[in-house]
Amino acid sequence: MIRHSLTTNTLFAVVLVMSLAISCSHRTASAPPPKPTAFGAAIVESSGGKQTAQTGASLPQPLVVQVNDEQGTAVPGALVEFSAAPGVTFDPANGLTDSSGQVTTNVTLGGMAGRYQLTASTIDKARKKVDLRIEEIALGYQQTLGRQLSDQYCDRCHNPESTVERLSNFDNLEIKPHPFTEGDTLNKISDADLTAIISHGGPALNKSALMPAWGNTLSKSDIQALISYIRAISDPPNRNAGPVYAEN
Amino acid sequence: MKEKLKSLWQKLFGDSVRAFGVVSLVFLVSLAIAPAKNYFSEWRHYQHGYLKMIRNRSDAVTLQRHFQGGIQQIWLPDLGVVDRCTSCHVGLKEASLADVNVQPFRPHPVIPHKLDQFGCTVCHRGQGAATTVAEAHNSTLAWEQPILPAKYIESSCGECHRGPLPGVPQLNQGRHLLSRYGCVRCHTVKLPDATTMKPTDDPPSLEHIADKTTREWIYAWLKDPQAYASTATMPNFKLSDDDVRDISAFLIANSTPLPGDTATLTAKAPTDPTAGASLYGESFCASCHAVQNAAGNLVGGDLGPELTRIGSKVRPEWLQAWLRNPRDYDPETAMPHYRFNDPQVATFTGFLLAKTDSDLLANVHLEAATPEQIAHGKRLVSDYGCASCHEIGGIKKPENFAPELSRIGSKPITQLVFLPGMQHTLPDYVAAKIKQPRWFGQALKMPQYSFTPAQIDSLATALLALNDRAATLPPSLTVAAKLESDYQPAGKAGKLMTDLACFSCHRINGHGGDMAPDLTWEGSSVQREWLVEFLKNPNTLRPALVRRMPRFNLTDTEANELTDYIMTVYQNPAIDRDSMPLSGYPQGQVELGKQLFYGKYACQGCHIVDTKTDKGYIGPTLTNVGSRLTAAWIFEWMKNPQALRPGTAEPNRAMSDEDARALTAFLISQKGGGKSEVAKK
Numbered sequence: 001m002i003r004h005s006l007t008t009n010t011l012f013a014v015v016l017v018m019s020l021a022i023s024c025s026h027r028t029a030s031a032p033p034p035k036p037t038a039f040g041a042a043i044v045e046s047s048g049g050k051q052t053a054q055t056g057a058s059l060p061q062p063l064v065v066q067v068n069d070e071q072g073t074a075v076p077g078a079l080v081e082f083s084a085a086p087g088v089t090f091d092p093a094n095g096l097t098d099s100s101g102q103v104t105t106n107v108t109l110g111g112m113a114g115r116y117q118l119t120a121s122t123i124d125k126a127r128k129k130v131d132l133r134i135e136e137i138a139l140g141y142q143q144t145l146g147r148q149l150s151d152q153y154c155d156r157c158h159n160p161e162s163t164v165e166r167l168s169n170f171d172n173l174e175i176k177p178h179p180f181t182e183g184d185t186l187n188k189i190s191d192a193d194l195t196a197i198i199s200h201g202g203p204a205l206n207k208s209a210l211m212p213a214w215g216n217t218l219s220k221s222d223i224q225a226l227i228s229y230i231r232a233i234s235d236p237p238n239r240n241a242g243p244v245y246a247e248n
Numbered sequence: 249m250k251e252k253l254k255s256l257w258q259k260l261f262g263d264s265v266r267a268f269g270v271v272s273l274v275f276l277v278s279l280a281i282a283p284a285k286n287y288f289s290e291w292r293h294y295q296h297g298y299l300k301m302i303r304n305r306s307d308a309v310t311l312q313r314h315f316q317g318g319i320q321q322i323w324l325p326d327l328g329v330v331d332r333c334t335s336c337h338v339g340l341k342e343a344s345l346a347d348v349n350v351q352p353f354r355p356h357p358v359i360p361h362k363l364d365q366f367g368c369t370v371c372h373r374g375q376g377a378a379t380t381v382a383e384a385h386n387s388t389l390a391w392e393q394p395i396l397p398a399k400y401i402e403s404s405c406g407e408c409h410r411g412p413l414p415g416v417p418q419l420n421q422g423r424h425l426l427s428r429y430g431c432v433r434c435h436t437v438k439l440p441d442a443t444t445m446k447p448t449d450d451p452p453s454l455e456h457i458a459d460k461t462t463r464e465w466i467y468a469w470l471k472d473p474q475a476y477a478s479t480a481t482m483p484n485f486k487l488s489d490d491d492v493r494d495i496s497a498f499l500i501a502n503s504t505p506l507p508g509d510t511a512t513l514t515a516k517a518p519t520d521p522t523a524g525a526s527l528y529g530e531s532f533c534a535s536c537h538a539v540q541n542a543a544g545n546l547v548g549g550d551l552g553p554e555l556t557r558i559g560s561k562v563r564p565e566w567l568q569a570w571l572r573n574p575r576d577y578d579p580e581t582a583m584p585h586y587r588f589n590d591p592q593v594a595t596f597t598g599f600l601l602a603k604t605d606s607d608l609l610a611n612v613h614l615e616a617a618t619p620e621q622i623a624h625g626k627r628l629v630s631d632y633g634c635a636s637c638h639e640i641g642g643i644k645k646p647e648n649f650a651p652e653l654s655r656i657g658s659k660p661i662t663q664l665v666f667l668p669g670m671q672h673t674l675p676d677y678v679a680a681k682i683k684q685p686r687w688f689g690q691a692l693k694m695p696q697y698s699f700t701p702a703q704i705d706s707l708a709t710a711l712l713a714l715n716d717r718a719a720t721l722p723p724s725l726t727v728a729a730k731l732e733s734d735y736q737p738a739g740k741a742g743k744l745m746t747d748l749a750c751f752s753c754h755r756i757n758g759h760g761g762d763m764a765p766d767l768t769w770e771g772s773s774v775q776r777e778w779l780v781e782f783l784k785n786p787n788t789l790r791p792a793l794v795r796r797m798p799r800f801n802l803t804d805t806e807a808n809e810l811t812d813y814i815m816t817v818y819q820n821p822a823i824d825r826d827s828m829p830l831s832g833y834p835q836g837q838v839e840l841g842k843q844l845f846y847g848k849y850a851c852q853g854c855h856i857v858d859t860k861t862d863k864g865y866i867g868p869t870l871t872n873v874g875s876r877l878t879a880a881w882i883f884e885w886m887k888n889p890q891a892l893r894p895g896t897a898e899p900n901r902a903m904s905d906e907d908a909r910a911l912t913a914f915l916i917s918q919k920g921g922g923k924s925e926v927a928k929k
Binding site for chain 2: 053054055056057058059060087091106108110111112113140141142144145148149152153156157164167169172173208209210211212213214215216217221224225228246
């Protein structure tokens, strides 16, 4: 224990007050929202939901939401405000919808791995708040490593989506693999069983031999990383892998 | 007033006994402050909170047993670490607290390092010795190092790990961008291992620019490079109309002609309008060049420049000369020398020149340049450091044009000028400087890049890793980067390989690109006849790939010379190519191999042997593998593919020799003539 001199002791109260002041002053105030010129009835997601990014990182695509009226027609000039758990930032945090009724914002996720629930809200004609909830997923180091391994070894069969650069092999397989987002199935398989399938191949659990054994190619920690990634992106969420929604 | 004070003094210190009592009391109270402060300290408050939290958990007994009260400390003299963070972050090592959502009690996420061996501040920075939240996390007057925001955390990995590292894509990308966007051409970055960061972009020489393009295009390009090509790495210098007029005047006036660029071509473009598109496809230009499709998406690689509006840029004569042999204009180009004949060159020229954008040059009207304008243009070219990237006749490449960034990650905050409303932290400063350099002053020369927010974060991450700790770590604590070798193939074949730019895509002996397979052991892998045929006419092995080997129109002599060199030089010492025969395996062994292929190992998931039944798209098509690969290679590949080609997606099945031999016998019997149905598609 460090011995303090009397003079520093008398400063104790001052330091306490100052540290409180510092911790408060570090909260940045966001700009006041602009005045809406129109009001919608509903708010919907155009794009940018269900993305994955690393903890603290910007989402790869911006989040775009649209405000519609009762008929489902886009409303320009309506106010949209974004909010989420502390640590999540929006650039901009609010704005008026453009001529196509949309607001675009860049989202940075918080420092904790997990799912983040974002809220986009607008005000309807009766001045009531209408909310839209959007989910994004932040990956920690282990899940990021898992995603990289998944891209390299797993995705071409397990992901049914083809890209211009890479055709999916999913449709070519006689017995279809489970996409990693398929929580309904994968959440029921324990970590130990997943490890067994990945290490020893499908036959280890009486499943298809089309799933090869990766135990000699991937290390134990690689396989753990893969599983943590699969758990992180599963839909519906895996409840054993931690709290459903992260808070910062 | 004075009377009152006097009477108070009298009351307190009137006689010596009373004075002694009062002074004692004052001392007693001030002595009590120390234990009181200790009692009310933040860490004690958190430790109480932790004990309260775990009390009702099912694993309470275990957690309580792990709990140690008082100030905790991780002391690592080697790293200069004295971290007391675990005094408040009590549950860091308790994996069972994964469901806890409140700080400071969450367990640390899984990382490859042990907390006891690395401490906290090595990665998170902040003040490890502090015992209050404010002093540990925030920057105070006495201690300048605040906690590193989570989005830049990978920069700390980069202090010790000098090369690419799995699991930290942001750091890897940031380092890649520093080279790819030529940042290091103006900013010197000396790495701790005494090397200097090298650029990987390829800005063209401007010595013969007038052969290639017009002054109008240069004008439009300088005004907004991304308007011509959204993928352009050239930044926007935000130049005025007059400045752009003068720079374009100077560049054209300064250009010297190359004789080959003005030759006229005799062959006429074909009448078939689809001929150009098919030739473009057959030559696999899209492996390196992107073109915007009708939907506005870019299709193609990024090794070469985007070609969406190439017709608005290049002069026809130059394009012909370039297509005939790009190395005449730029000996260092990554573009291979396709041996196109005259009709092919004419077809390509017509096809590419049609890719125009009428809006691009619509508003550019330039009068003939005056000598004053040219002189002013020359001055601007020097002022903006254009020669840092481009070769320009008569202008010397400037030295130390921009501030050195070798220790940017430790730049003291007192040396930074912040903008109003900005957080006073180094990461925020670095990110803002990359995002909008001219925010910090209109007179600044640093141009505007069009980075996405994610790219800016990556760049800031890579830059923050360049700090004092990284520069002064003892070599025993660092993980060195694998340096790119300067391997060059020798002799006539070596010259041919340079001419064909093999190393733009293929890697051999630690040198070259990563788009195509590593060819270091190619001589042990393939059969001679197949390789000669493949070089002359590369039919596809992986039908699902967009990027493929183009046909270079090699002569027989060239294909044979190249094959001889590859077969002789690129041999794996552990594989004897002739140790296993290419035919004559017993039928029983072939049958067993077939059963293993379709049953135990289910290879048809990824490969095609029988085009009627198999559909696997991931690995190469194997219908013809018996004419392509050597048996010895197949056998070794079955045993351990990663040993032959690190990172290959083929899993290592730990096969017995017997299984591997049977599969080799089965595969070597596949000599299907090379033209599978899928390949034709």
